[in-house]
Amino acid sequence: MAGVTAAGRRHRYVGPTELLTAVRPGAEGRVVGSAGDLSAWLAGQGTAEPAEPFTFVVGPEGLLRLAPRRSEHVACAGGADVLGAGEMGFGRAAGLWVVREVSNLSTGYCPHLDSWDAVARALDRAGIGRPAGFTHAVVFRRCVSCREINIVRESDFVCVFCGSDLPAAWNVAA
Ligand SMILES: [Zn+2]
Structure with a gap:
């Protein structure tokens, strides 16, 4: 856990x-x-x-x-x-x-x-x-819409897979 x-x-x-x-x-x-x-x-x-x-x-x-x-x-x-x-x-x-x-x-x-x-x-x-x-x-975020894990580049908190906004806080294991 x-x-x-x-x-x-x-x-x-x-x-x-x-x-x-x-x-x-x-x-x-x-x-x-x-x-x-x-x-x-x-x-x-x-x-x-x-x-x-x-x-x-x-x-x-x-x-x-x-x-x-x-x-x-x-x-x-x-x-x-x-x-x-x-x-x-x-x-x-x-x-x-x-x-x-x-x-x-x-x-x-x-x-x-x-x-x-x-x-x-x-x-x-x-x-x-x-x-x-x-x-x-490296800043990792999981997209809450499509669940894919993103590497955030240049503070652009947008999912590269589906275009949804990514959360401000780390959430990969959540
Ligand atoms: Zn997504």
């Missing part, structure tokens, strides 16, 4: 059912609980450039999980609810790992902008540097 707890807002998966049913147990993203975990995981990504965004989720326990870019968020999460989801890329500053780019771009979970708090906590817990907020923030 989606809802807001002390840990953050739980987002349930709202994407295509076939992606959820394709999730295999044990194939979820790697938990990154420390800068050492991140170094080890990035080293295992072969020629992947650390600055190019990877798929991430923050699980219900508040831990960051990473998966190779273009992985489905629902697979990274093992089909579970998440506190946050999106994409992030990394760089080095003063010998430490830092997040250079981070977004809430996940069409599987369509995270609320307040999911940033859970993302920030997960990164702080791991000792990975971060910006003050999403470097790319």
